[in-house]
Amino acid sequence: MTNTAHEWLNAHGDYLYRFALARLRDAHLAEDAVQETFLAAIKNPNFAAQSSPRTWLTGILKHKIIDTMRKGQREIAVTDLTDDEDADMDEFFNARGHWAEKPIAWNMPSDALEQKQFLGILQSCMDKLPKKLAALFLMRDVHETDNEEICKELQITATNAWVMLYRARMSLRKCLEINWITG
Amino acid sequence: MMLSCKSASRLVSQSLDRPLNWQERLALRFHLVICRHCRRFGKQLQQLRLAVNAMVQQTERDTNITLKPEAKQNIANAINQHY
Numbered sequence: 001m002t003n004t005a006h007e008w009l010n011a012h013g014d015y016l017y018r019f020a021l022a023r024l025r026d027a028h029l030a031e032d033a034v035q036e037t038f039l040a041a042i043k044n045p046n047f048a049a050q051s052s053p054r055t056w057l058t059g060i061l062k063h064k065i066i067d068t069m070r071k072g073q074r075e076i077a078v079t080d081l082t083d084d085e086d087a088d089m090d091e092f093f094n095a096r097g098h099w100a101e102k103p104i105a106w107n108m109p110s111d112a113l114e115q116k117q118f119l120g121i122l123q124s125c126m127d128k129l130p131k132k133l134a135a136l137f138l139m140r141d142v143h144e145t146d147n148e149e150i151c152k153e154l155q156i157t158a159t160n161a162w163v164m165l166y167r168a169r170m171s172l173r174k175c176l177e178i179n180w181i182t183g
Numbered sequence: 184m185m186l187s188c189k190s191a192s193r194l195v196s197q198s199l200d201r202p203l204n205w206q207e208r209l210a211l212r213f214h215l216v217i218c219r220h221c222r223r224f225g226k227q228l229q230q231l232r233l234a235v236n237a238m239v240q241q242t243e244r245d246t247n248i249t250l251k252p253e254a255k256q257n258i259a260n261a262i263n264q265h266y
Binding site for chain 2: 098142
């Protein structure tokens with residue numbers, strides 16, 4: 001069984017690391033999540049019976065990623081977690097609730113090079129978000145984690161999650177609009 | 184009561200996360216008919232969602248990104264310790 005675990009580490013470790021890194025955006029947190037995943041896997045009685053270990057391990061890893069987000073939740077609590085739906089939205093709207101700067105139509109990338117530049121700008125915009133807010137946004141908008149599950153696991157209310165996701169999206173779209181050449 | 188852009192944009196975002204109730208849907212639909220800025224915002228959120236999916240996939244498929252040898256060794260040691 002130990003041998004199987006080592007074989008899996010060699011065969012799937014890098015993939016699992018990339019999967020975690022893409023969502024947690026922190027090398028150390030991603031390494032820890034992969035390690036936790038393997039330790040949970042070898043303790044599982046179904047371990048040896050897995051016909052598709054990568055899929056199975058990825059399923060465990062998703063939970064470990066949410067665990068990691070939860071551990072960092074105090075960071076969210078200080079900077080982002082608020083029930084006040086209007087908090088800090090003055091940046092985007094004037095006193096009458098109109099757009100302070102009206103959204104501009106985006107010229108989306110038309111070839112591989114532009115796509116690469118665009119994703120680079122998106123990366124740097126993500127970097128400006130608090131890490132846990134970025135992670136929450138990714139868990140949600142990359143279509144993999146059910147809203148209810150996120151709230152249960154993170155022990156936040158649905159309202160909090162919606163407010164945080166709204167904030168994340170508003171910040172990201174503004175950042176993209178400033179930094180990407182728009183039409 | 185007409186929605187402000189501030190409220191409308193919030194509903195547009197929340198419609199990605201939960202089903203809106205019928206009052207919200209109706210109010211939002213009326214607003215979007217007359218407000219191209221909020222329509223554009225809605226489109227941007229779709230584009231943003233596609234883009235972050237592309238970004239995540241790019242990282243997942245980038246085989247140049249690997250576990251550092253030390254990290255791999257740490258994990259291997261942890262596996263041995265638990266057996």
